[in-house]
Structures are given as C-alpha cells and as structure tokens.
Amino acid sequence: MAKPKVNIKDVAAAANVHPSTVSRVLNPATRSMVSADVATRVQQVAAKLGYSRSSLASGLRTGRSYTVGVIIPDLSNPVFPPVVRGIERTLSAAGYIALLADSDNNPKSEQAIFDSLKARHIDGLILATAHTEDSVVAACLEDRMPLVLVNRTTDEMDVSEVVNNDELGIQLAVSHLIGLGHQRIAFLGGPENTSTGSGRLQAFQQQGRLGKFKLQADLMRSCTAFTEAAGLDGMRLILESSRPFTAVIAANDMLAMGCYDALAERGISCPQDISVTGFNDMPFSDRLSPPLTTLHIQHDELGVKAASTLLEEIRDPGMVPRTLTLDPQLVVRESTAKPSNQ
Amino acid sequence: MAKPKVNIKDVAAAANVHPSTVSRVLNPATRSMVSADVATRVQQVAAKLGYSRSSLASGLRTGRSYTVGVIIPDLSNPVFPPVVRGIERTLSAAGYIALLADSDNNPKSEQAIFDSLKARHIDGLILATAHTEDSVVAACLEDRMPLVLVNRTTDEMDVSEVVNNDELGIQLAVSHLIGLGHQRIAFLGGPENTSTGSGRLQAFQQQGRLGKFKLQADLMRSCTAFTEAAGLDGMRLILESSRPFTAVIAANDMLAMGCYDALAERGISCPQDISVTGFNDMPFSDRLSPPLTTLHIQHDELGVKAASTLLEEIRDPGMVPRTLTLDPQLVVRESTAKPSNQ
DNA sequence: TTGTAGGCGTTATCAC
C-alpha cells in the first residue's frame, strides 16, 4: 500500500489542534463549525504534509465509499466506451469514481463481479448487462442497492433505467427500407434474453403485422450474442434458407458487421444486392465498407443520464425509480439503396 | 450503502465461536490454524447468512485493498479496450479489481485521478498515459507505489514497463515501403512528449540516416495528440508543403485515419497515389477503406504482462523494475502498394 | 468553537 501516509492525527499534531477539529475542517459539510483562522491553519498544514483522506477509513465510518460499480458486457464493442466516458465524467464531477468491470457477456462472471463490487462497498451500480431476467438486478433490489440500468432493461419493474426507444428505431429502419422500395426484409436479432434483443425483434414483427411488409419466419434469426461472429453465423442461416430478400435489419452494428462478412463470403454485394441497417451508430460504423446506415443513439447522454440518475438515487434512497427513454435517429449512409430489379 | 450487512460478528454469534476464529476461517492464509470441524461449521454459517467480507475494513486493517488503478489516455481509441481486458482478466484471477479511469489525454485530470486513486488505497498502478516527463510517475516513485507502465514509457529509469519494440516496428514499415519501391516517405508522428511519439520519430529518422530513404523536414510532422483530428491537421500541413512523396508512415492507427481524411479532402487516393501505414493494428483497422497496413501489437499480452508484473511488484516491494519489450508484426493490407509512376 | 470518546469491520498479536 505504498509508503507511510500522513493521517489526520499527524496534521492535528502539526497544527496544534485535536484530530476531530482537523476532520471538521477537511470536511466541507462541517467546515463552518470551526473558526476561520483555525481552519486556514489546518488546511495549510494539511497541504504542507501532503495529507489525503483515506476513503477506506472514512467509508468504513460513514458507510459511503464514493465509489460506483459499472458493469459492461463487452468493452470491445465500440458503443460502450463513449457511454463509459459519459458515466465517468459525471461521476467524477460529483466526487465519485467508477469501478469498471467487463463481464464478457458471461452471467456467471457478472455475479462474481457483483460480489466483488459489493465487498468494496460501492454506493450504487450502473448495469449495462441486464437480461430480461437478471439475478444481479434481483440481488440489488434485495440489498436495496441503488441501481440504474443503461441501454438494456429488464422485466423487473421498479428499477431506474436509461434506454433507447428501440421501437422507434426499428420503425425508422423499416420505413427507410420500405421507402427505398424493399418488400422482403430479413431481421438479424440479438439474444432474446436481452431487452434489446427481444424488443427490437418485437418491434420488427409489429411493423410486419401492421402490413408494412410480409413477415417470414425463415428471414428472422436471433443471434446468440451481439458480436460480429454471432452475426456471421446468424446471417449464414438466413442465407441458407434460400428465401429471397433484399434487405436486412441487424439489431446492432456488430451484428451488421457479421452480416457484411456473410454477404462477402457469398459474393453478395451491399447495397447493390442486399441493403443492411444496423443499430447504435457505434464509432467506426461510418468507416466500414460500405459505411453503415444505422440508428444513432446518444452515447454520451446515455452515460451522463445513467450516472446522474444513480447519484440522485444514492442521495435519496426513497426515490421512485425512473425510466428515461432516448430517441434514436436514423443515419443514412451507403449500406442501403433501392433494391435492384432482379 | 445498501442494507444491513452481515458481518463477522454475526457469523461468530451464529456459529458460537469468537469473531477472530471466524476471521481465521474465512482467510485462506490462516484457515489451517483452526480445527477442521469448527472451520466447516463456520463456513456453512457464513454461507447461510450470506456473509461477505468488507474489503474496506479488511483493507484498512491490513493495508491491502486488492484494488489496482488503471489510467488510460483515451478509452475511445480501440487499441485500449483489449489491453484493459487483458489487465482485468489477470487481476481478477488474482482477486484484484481494477479502478479504471480515462484521463482524456489531460495531464491535469491525470493528477486528479491519481489523487483519487491514492485516497482509495490502491495497491498499485498501471499507467498507459506516461509522458517522457511525468509527474504521476514521479509521485508513484516518491510514494513507493508499485507501478507498471504499459505501451508508453518515460525518461525515468527504475520503473517497470511493458512496451512495444517501436524501433523494430518502424523499421518493418520502412522496409516494407522501400521494398515496394517508395523513396520519398513522410512521417506523421505523435506528441513528442510521449515515448511512442518521440521513439517512433527517432526510429524513422534513424532509418533515413541509414540511407534507406532521404529525410525531408517538410515531410515530418508531430501531431498534438494520437487522434484522428490531430492526424488530419498534421497531414494537411505535410500536404501543404507541396514537397512530393509517395508514402506516409503514421505513428498510430488513429493518426492514419486522420491521414485518410486529409487525402480524401484533396481527392488523393490511397494506395494508388499515396501509401499509408499505421501502428497498433487496433480493432477495426482491418475494416477501414482501404484496410490499413499496420503493425500488429500484442494487445492482450500487453495487458496480461502489465498486470502480472504489477502483481509481482505488489507481492515483492523490493523487486527490481523490469522492462518487457514485445515485438510488433507487420500486417500488410490494402493501404500500401507500389508507387505509381507519376 | 473545540475536545472527548466510541465505533465502523477486520485482523495481528497476545494470552490461555
């Protein structure tokens, strides 16, 4: 743990006051209790000795660690870094710091991470890994741990969340494709035990039921993960069905990349033969070949709002959970075009 | 901080033993001191009550937090997530957890982050933000805080580090271009107050001095940051000099992207008119248009080795600092080609 | 306004 640190007692001795006085001075909330001259003297001494409060000790005493857990399913999905940055910026402005962990899409490691975070007395948790049924969410509720879900939600009510309007997003994608003249549209979905997986699928089916296009079971696949590899697998299955289609809506950009790969394997060109849309507008989706038509979500805002909501919950444990829904925006790039007249 | 937690005393009461016995049982290192039957009883009770150790309290007492700080310059540079994952995996296997912070390339916030981490009694620090002269590095040395630099190093000796062989990398890039027939090669460098900025520049100059090609001051620019925007600016300056060249070596892939942008602005095509190489082989550099010829570095290994070196340093504070240099590998893609005969 | 004392949960060091 590094070298002999200077503590509150050392400062007290050097300033000729009692440790508790030092504590009061160094604590903004109690500074007013002590006379101005003593306060300044103590502060100077503290600065000179290089004092820094042990948040371990103070956390132990006060039950506040000023530390917040953040669990992300996959840091290598570029959509998350900007969200995390929004979270960190907001937290640090409030004196909090994030314990960031990558669950690698593994519920078991998620649980282990949660235990480890809990042992560190986190004041709250931001979860980007929620499943429709989620044991970590349940554990938080049981523990009365302040919790905010971000990006994904869960079946559980009574949880604060900051999510995207998935229904609107899919609707925008469908309308865009229909507008271009597509009639046979495939859907490459995410895991159905995530809200983004099931919600976007349902929104797609809904659009079909509304008569915007014809639903075909062969053309809808839910992938096992939101990864390029899973997208490749899923897209292969759709292609193997041999049912004709001219466009694919992928439930996120990583899946869309996998979709690109599958098309390339078969020498099918995008968008000449098949149009593709994604979801998230993750960094670099504009640099793919072709640049991906996708739904832009407010990455930074997602993080900022998640963090600020959590801070509110921490300050007011009785706060009634709040859902914030951000609207995505369609970004048309070069992966979509009119269907060719085959 | 959530709900009434069960502590060691509760377990002791329920198991009819003294708290210190419980502590001994729950601590692998001291478990052998207590009889087998008592041990199992205690463990069962602890499990039933859902006990989990407070690492705050334990850290306060032992001076070990089992928490490690990780400071990254920019999480949105895709080269870092895989490194971070390597770090986290290695740390968590040893019971440690990472406090990850993004300094946003800002030395001031770097210092603030360091203070905040120190207050949380981190056991050590992994720094990916080192500058050639770095106050955080100096502070760690002064505090005897275990420290490992990753990716970038510093002028300071006596610090453990896991870095890439930048000299070899640049040499591979130069040889590749020379081999293709290029003779006038530009260099788009990083900030010279970073080892990756200055080191790669020096390696480039060295190759010139060896007579591999002719060095031209107009064709060498150090950018203000390792970002796309800075790369764009730097490349514009090189282009404005009007000195002819047929290839550019960018000091990393983000700069290479900025370089792509600058070329596109002027309608210069890559690789037909100008070849471009990068450094890092960050995720997605294979999906750029054109796919980037670059130097692959061992992302995961960088993280794994940094973490394991740090763990060693934590366990053996007297350990003599160790430098680990990983060799990069040239990955030839489509951004380099023979120079056209203009 | 400042000092006193006790305790947050754990563990190291005694003593038994």
Place this chain on the structure above:
DNA sequence: GTGATAACGCCTACAA
C-alpha cells in the same frame, strides 16, 4: 486451537 484485545483512520454524538 481458540478467545480477548487493540488498532487501522476517520467521523460524530456529546460534553465542555
């Protein structure tokens, strides 16, 4: 092998 005790550094009633 187990129990008692003190201490890690800080904060907060309460007393002065």
